[in-house]
Amino acid sequence: KAGVTQTPRYLIKTRGQQVTLSCSPISGHRSVSWYQQTPGQGLQFLFEYFSETQRNKGNFPGRFSGRQFSNSRSEMNVSTLELGDSALYLCASSLEMASGNNEQFFGPGTRLTVL
Amino acid sequence: AQSVTQLGSHVSVSEGALVLLRCNYSSSVPPYLFWYVQYPNQGLQLLLKYTTGATLVKGINGFEAEFKKSETSFHLTKPSAHMSDAAEYFCAVSLRPNYNQGGKLIFGQGTELSVKP
Numbered sequence: 096k097a098g099v100t101q102t103p104r105y106l107i108k109t110r111g112q113q114v115t116l117s118c119s120p121i122s123g124h125r126s127v128s129w130y131q132q133t134p135g136q137g138l139q140f141l142f143e144y145f146s147e148t149q150r151n152k153g154n155f156p157g158r159f160s161g162r163q164f165s166n167s168r169s170e171m172n173v174s175t176l177e178l179g180d181s182a183l184y185l186c187a188s189s190l191e192m193a194s195g196n197n198e199q200f201f202g203p204g205t206r207l208t209v210l
Numbered sequence: 211a212q213s214v215t216q217l218g219s220h221v222s223v224s225e226g227a228l229v230l231l232r233c234n235y236s237s238s239v240p241p242y243l244f245w246y247v248q249y250p251n252q253g254l255q256l257l258l259k260y261t262t263g264a265t266l267v268k269g270i271n272g273f274e275a276e277f278k279k280s281e282t283s284f285h286l287t288k289p290s291a292h293m294s295d296a297a298e299y300f301c302a303v304s305l306r307p308n309y310n311q312g313g314k315l316i317f318g319q320g321t322e323l324s325v326k327p
Contacts, residue, residue, distance in 0.1 A: 099253070128314075128315075130315070137317055137318070137319045137320060138300065138302075138315075138317035138320075139317075140314045140315060140316070143314065151314050153314070185253055185254065187253075187254075198256055198259070199256075199315065200256075201246075201253035201254040201255070202253050203251070203252055203253045204252075204253055
């Protein structure tokens, strides 16, 4: 069974641009969560989607948005990029809505660099 | 609000020595507890988790952790370190399903484990 895939793996953008990251969950998984990892702030929860609905959201500005499609694939978008948005963005999928004890399987991440 | 503290951002041990990575949590309600490992340029892999029941939890690669409610701790141990254990380790908590935060994981800052030959 294929794992969680994220595309692209690496991305370089300039300030002010926008970016879209993609995540394909494990087949059959319906929940997708997104996390931002930076050296300074560590791993922080962005949002979770289940059945095309955002179920939970972290403390990030409105420039960060996401969506989930009917096949459970998810995208996250960051508009008006800032230098501080440089990070590793991790996607995680789980079988059902992340309920605490459901194991979340992580993808390899997308490394975003903002110049 | 929940929080996780990992004592020591870097831990170095010799091959064959005991590995002890410390994790303390703060939560107003009993959380679920997790340890994840991250190898360079990779995502996170679940080592073990505590949800309910036995407080000593065994995970993959010979790791185990003990949930101590009175100490609000969930330290990770391995009796004998191997070179392949060198990686970054994250402790995390999430709330139980009857709270609407669902499965949102709150991570500690991570501990980088080095293993010397």
